[in-house]
Each structure stands twice: as C-alpha cells, then as structure tokens.
Amino acid sequence: MERWALFILLACGASHSARSGCENRVCNPRMGNLATGRQMLTDTQCGSTTPEYLCRYDDGSCVVQCEVCHPHAHPPTSMTDSPFTQPPTWWQSAGDAITETLQLDLEMEFYFTHLIVIFHSPRPAAMTVDSSRDFGRTWSTLQFYARNCSWFGLKDGHGCTEKYSSPRPCSRGEVIYRALSPWGILEPYSSEARAQLGITNLRVRLLQPQPCPCQLKESNTSLLSVPYAISDFILKGACLCHGHSDQCAPASGYLATHTRGLHVVHGKCVCRHHTAGDHCERCDRLYNDQPWRPASGLTGEAHQCAKCKCNGHAESCHFDLSVWVRSGQRSGGVCHCLHNTTGQHCQHCQTGFYRHPERLLTAANSCTACLCDRVGTESCNPANGDCMCKPGVATPQCDKCMLGYWGFNEYGCRPCHCAGDCDPYTGDCMTGSDPDHNTTLFRVEELFSALNFQEKCVCKQQSLRNSKIFCIMKYSYALKVRVLAAHDKGSHAEVDVKVLKVLWSSSTLRLIQGTVTLYPESWTTRGCTCPVLYPGEEYLVAGHHDVRKDVTNVNGSDQEVIDTALKMADSLISALTTEVRSGLRRIPCLSASFPRGREEEHSDGGGAYSPFSCSAV
Numbered sequence: 001m002e003r004w005a006l007f008i009l010l011a012c013g014a015s016h017s018a019r020s021g022c023e024n025r026v027c028n029p030r031m032g033n034l035a036t037g038r039q040m041l042t043d044t045q046c047g048s049t050t051p052e053y054l055c056r057y058d059d060g061s062c063v064v065q066c067e068v069c070h071p072h073a074h075p076p077t078s079m080t081d082s083p084f085t086q087p088p089t090w091w092q093s094a095g096d097a098i099t100e101t102l103q104l105d106l107e108m109e110f111y112f113t114h115l116i117v118i119f120h121s122p123r124p125a126a127m128t129v130d131s132s133r134d135f136g137r138t139w140s141t142l143q144f145y146a147r148n149c150s151w152f153g154l155k156d157g158h159g160c161t162e163k164y165s166s167p168r169p170c171s172r173g174e175v176i177y178r179a180l181s182p183w184g185i186l187e188p189y190s191s192e193a194r195a196q197l198g199i200t201n202l203r204v205r206l207l208q209p210q211p212c213p214c215q216l217k218e219s220n221t222s223l224l225s226v227p228y229a230i231s232d233f234i235l236k237g238a239c240l241c242h243g244h245s246d247q248c249a250p251a252s253g254y255l256a257t258h259t260r261g262l263h264v265v266h267g268k269c270v271c272r273h274h275t276a277g278d279h280c281e282r283c284d285r286l287y288n289d290q291p292w293r294p295a296s297g298l299t300g301e302a303h304q305c306a307k308c309k310c311n312g313h314a315e316s317c318h319f320d321l322s323v324w325v326r327s328g329q330r331s332g333g334v335c336h337c338l339h340n341t342t343g344q345h346c347q348h349c350q351t352g353f354y355r356h357p358e359r360l361l362t363a364a365n366s367c368t369a370c371l372c373d374r375v376g377t378e379s380c381n382p383a384n385g386d387c388m389c390k391p392g393v394a395t396p397q398c399d400k401c402m403l404g405y406w407g408f409n410e411y412g413c414r415p416c417h418c419a420g421d422c423d424p425y426t427g428d429c430m431t432g433s434d435p436d437h438n439t440t441l442f443r444v445e446e447l448f449s450a451l452n453f454q455e456k457c458v459c460k461q462q463s464l465r466n467s468k469i470f471c472i473m474k475y476s477y478a479l480k481v482r483v484l485a486a487h488d489k490g491s492h493a494e495v496d497v498k499v500l501k502v503l504w505s506s507s508t509l510r511l512i513q514g515t516v517t518l519y520p521e522s523w524t525t526r527g528c529t530c531p532v533l534y535p536g537e538e539y540l541v542a543g544h545h546d547v548r549k550d551v552t553n554v555n556g557s558d559q560e561v562i563d564t565a566l567k568m569a570d571s572l573i574s575a576l577t578t579e580v581r582s583g584l585r586r587i588p589c590l591s592a593s594f595p596r597g598r599e600e601e602h603s604d605g606g607g608a609y610s611p612f613s614c615s616a617v
C-alpha cells in the first residue's frame with residue numbers, strides 16, 4: 001500500500017483543493033492524461049505511403065479480421081482520443097515494422113504518476129519506457145518489459161518485468177508503468193520526488209513484435225498480421241506547481257490540438273501563495289522577505305511567500321541571504337525603492353530629499369526634494385530639508401557666496417583678499433583696499449586675509465573658568481610653537497610652525513620637535529583665526545590629529561623634520577604669554593605629563609588660562 005502513498009497525497013490534494021482552494025494550505029492542479037491534445041510521434045503508420053492489406057485476430061474466437069489500411073485510417077491521434085469512442089479507434093504501425101518508437105514531447109516539465117498503454121495488437125515481446133527531464137537531450141530507461149528478461153540481459157524484477165509481455169490477450173492487453181517506487185511516504189514536492197516524477201518527454205520503444213497465437217493455428221499463413229497497434233495511451237499526470245497552485249494554463253506559445261472537448265493538462269501554473277514562475281518555483285516580486293519553499297504535501301502547510309516591508313514605496317524586492325542571517329532568519333527582503341526613498345524598507349529619503357513633516361510615511365510624496373543649489377550644497381538635512389552649504393557659501397539654498405567671499409563653484413567660495421567685501425565673481429576688492437600693504441616680510445600668497453586684515457575678525461579674550469574642559473576635549477596634542485608661514489589654500493589654510501615644546505601628545509601621535517603643518521578649523525568656516533597667527537610669534541596651540549594627511553618621514557635619518565598634519569582647535573589657541581604658562585599647571589591632564597622636577601618652569605606666577613574666542617565681522 002505504501003507505494004501509493006504519494007499518489008494518494010497528490011490525488012487527495014487535487015480533490016481537496018477543488019473544495020477549499022489554496023487558501024492557507026497546500027493545493028494541487030487537477031490530474032489528467034498528459035498525452036491528450038499533444039502530438040504523439042511514431043516511426044510509421046500503416047497505409048501512409050500506400051494502402052496495405054493487414055489482418056488481426058480477436059482473441060478467444062481466433063476470428064481473423066482483415067482490412068485495407070488507407071492513409072489516415074489509423075493515425076497516432078487515435079491513441080489519445082476518448083477511450084470510450086465507439087467503434088474503438090487505434091493507431092496501427094506499418095505492416096513491415098520491426099521496431100517502433102512512440103514519443104510524446106511536452107512543452108515544459110510535468111509530474112506524472114503512471115503510464116497505461118492498451119494494445120490493439122498482441123503486446124510486444126520486448127519494449128522499454130524511457131523518459132527525459134531536459135527536453136530530450138538525455139534519456140533514461142524507466143522500465144524494461146520482455147517475455148523473457150534475458151532478451152535485455154536482465155532478470156525479472158530487476159529493472160525488467162515479464163508481467164506485461166505475454167501475446168495474450170491478442171487485443172486489449174495492457175502495459176502499465178508506475179512512477180512510484182515502493183518507498184515509504186515521500187514528500188511530493190521534494191527534489192527527490194521531482195527527480196522521480198518529473199518529465200519533459202516520454203517515449204515507448206517497441207522492440208519485438210509477436211504474433212497472436214491464433215495466427216500460428218491459421219492455415220493461411222500468407223496473411224500479414226499487424227505488428228503493433230495501440231488504442232489508448234494514457235500518461236496520467238499534472239502540471240508541476242510545488243503545491244502552490246490548483247490550476248494551470250497554456251504555456252506561452254503553446255496551443256493544444258484536436259481536443260474535442262477532452263481535458264487538456266496545461267503546463268503553466270496559475271500561482272497562489274504569492275509565488276510566481278511557470279512552476280511557482282519562486283516568490284512573487286514583492287514577496288521575498290523569506291526564502292521560497294515548496295508547500296508540504298505531508299503536513300498541508302502552504303509555506304506562503306512573505307511580503308517585503310517597503311512602506312508602500314516598492315513594487316518589488318529581492319531576498320538577501322546575508323540580511324536574512326543578520327536578522328536572525330526573520331526578514332531578508334531588500335526593497336527596490338521608488339518615490340525617492342532608500343533603505344532596506346524604503347524607510348529613508350534619498351540624498352537630496354527630506355521627509356515632509358505633514359505627509360504620511362507611506363505617502364508617495366513623503367520624500368520631498370530639498371530646495372538646495374546643487375553646486376553650493378554639501379548636503380541636505382534628511383529630517384527637515386535644511387541645506388548645508390559648502391565653505392564660504394550662504395543663503396538658505398546655498399546658491400551664493402557669503403559676504404567677504406567670491407568665486408562660487410563646486411568647491412564653495414574663496415575668502416576675499418580685502419578688508420571688506422569683494423566682487424563675487426572676480427574677487428576684486430569693492431572698498432578699494434590694497435591687499436599688498438604691510439607685506440614686506442612675507443609673500444602675498446603665503447598670507448591669509450585675517451593676518452593682513454585683522455579687522456575681519458574680532459577676537460575676545462576669555463577666561464577659562466574650569467580648566468578641566470581642556471581634558472574633556474581630549475585633544476591629541478598641546479604644543480608650544482613658533483609660526484613660520486601661513487598659506488591660503490582657498491577652501492582651507494595651512495600654517496607651518498616649528499614645535500618648540502611638546503606639552504602634551506597622545507600616544508598615537510608621536511610628535512617631536514620639528515616642523516609641522518597646522519590646519520586652523522576656524523579658517524574653513526570663518527576665514528580667520530583667533531588670535532591672528534603672526535609669523536615669527538610663539539603660541540600655545542591644541543587640537544586633534546588629522547589622519548587625512550599624515551606623512552611621516554620613514555627614512556628616520558632626518559628626525560628633526562616631521563611633516564605631520566594637525567587640525568588646530570581655534571577655541572584653545574592662545575598666544576603664549578606668561579599668564580598662559582602659569583595656567584598650564586592648573587590643567588590636570590596636562591600638568592601630569594610634565595616631567596617631575598621641571599614643573600617650576602611652568603609655575604611662575606598666578607592668573608588664569610586665557611583662550612580666545614573668534615567671530616567674523
């Protein structure tokens with residue numbers, strides 16, 4: 001009984017689905033004869049070239065029946081018409097046929113459960129049933145049939161059977177093949193089941209005709225008997241839908257022929273459970289949040305595909321295994337976002353768009369374009385649409401230079417080399433100021449405007465009430481330096497300094513005395529530093545290590561010159577006065593780094609540490 005377990009599962013599934021459909025459970029399309037409506041190929045057909053006079057014998061009475069076989073009298077379609085046709089119809093081979101091959105080519109892969117061939121002649125003394133799953137490229141023999149299996153060099157019961165090869169009955173004899181091996185219960189949608197039951201082509205090779213025993217008794221042995229005739233060819237099966245469909249439709253480009261009201265089993269599944277594909281072998285476009293699975297014929301579970309969570313901003317998504325694993329196997333769908341959204345769930349706005357505060361998260365126009373100038377904008381705040389301008393650029397849309405800047409381009413704007421404003425396009429000074437005055441000591445291109453035009457910046461000296469802030473800021477370094485030169489680089493400034501004393505240096509920053517380049521952060525945003533860094537003067541500077549431009553002398557022979565880029569925090573730049581020096585020992589993290597015994601050097605008097613704050617005019 002076990003060998004029928006799978007068939008019963010498939011058959012029951014079909015009948016059950018007719019009642020309940022596919023809702024939340026496994027379902028199957030109706031089974032039928034796969035040969036119906038399809039062309040059966042044969043090697044020969046009696047009378048196809050010239051009329052033939054052929055005889056056959058009704059078993060039992062051994063009455064001989066002879067007729068002239070005309071063209072189209074017994075075509076292959078007679079094997080697949082209704083089995084109840086009266087008088088019965090059959091295909092008949094040519095009278096001199098020794099071997100004959102019947103072949104059924106399916107337009108796609110199907111499941112089949114069994115084959116029944118009903119002969120109108122005596123059954124062959126030897127035949128095979130072969131199948132292909134790759135549209136005829138490769139074939140395998142499913143079963144050998146012989147009156148004596150030694151004909152194939154086989155033994156009865158070992159891939160060969162002698163059960164269906166007796167010449168009697170001389171008519172209506174059956175040959176049966178069951179696709180189900182006597183296994184235990186098999187999951188019908190497993191790959192094992194598919195390997196056993198899936199077919200794209202089936203052929204029956206008739207290898208040796210045998211006469212009806214009546215003929216041997218016939219006195220008139222000159223009568224030529226029919227070698228092969230078949231009245232019914234029934235290949236029972238269904239379309240292959242993995243338990244996700246109860247209905248199939250014609251495959252694209254396929255047209256059934258001569259059905260005459262018979263049920264044609266079509267191959268393209270009408271998929272349910274949010275699946276898709278000819279065989280429902282994948283999930284539908286927007287349902288890839290979990291991996292596709294076949295339904296279970298054993299438990300009845302549908303294993304529906306899960307919808308991706310796209311907040312209404314996608315029509316499709318794909319399954320990503322790494323996302324799935326990271327989520328603890330809960331959600332692996334990555335949405336293909338529309339409506340200017342982005343993110344796995346389309347939960348963010350694309351760059352250049354922001355979330356409209358008055359619209360629903362799921363609204364198609366939820367992400368609104370930022371009204372920012374493409375050239376002058378660094379970024380747009382995705383939360384409120386505020387434009388973040390590039391250096392030297394101003395206005396809400398970042399489309400103009402700030403006052404005192406010129407040359408609007410994709411890098412921002414450059415500071416004017418003037419005391420006041422300058423022409424925004426040419427940089428020419430508007431007030432008639434002459435930038436070349438007071439440059440006797442340094443070349444013009446090495447100076448930046450704050451140095452030349454101190455009035456651009458107003459620097460106020462403030463007392464650092466709580467010196468611990470110095471430690472909280474976690475500066476990478478605190479140095480006593482002498483300014484050597486300053487260079488205006490347009491978008492930033494570089495200040496070359498000679499390190500006179502390393503007051504504090506983080507472990508990762510190996511500063512020693514030599515020349516370093518400082519990048520005053522305030523220059524980038526405001527075009528000035530506080531205090532103004534005069535070449536030749538000494539300062540206390542503090543700031544962070546800038547990893548973007550760290551060039552260290554690898555040679556090691558010239559340790560005095562180390563070109564290290566340091567970002568300079570403007571809020572803690574201080575002219576190195578007696579007052580500052582005295583304040584240093586009040587800074588816990590800084591004084592701790594001083595070598596013992598040398599503290600007197602820094603403890604010459606009272607007073608507070610006095611950094612400066614800076615603001616542009």
Ligand SMILES: [Ca+2]
Nearest residue numbers: 078089090231
């Ligand atoms: Ca027939």
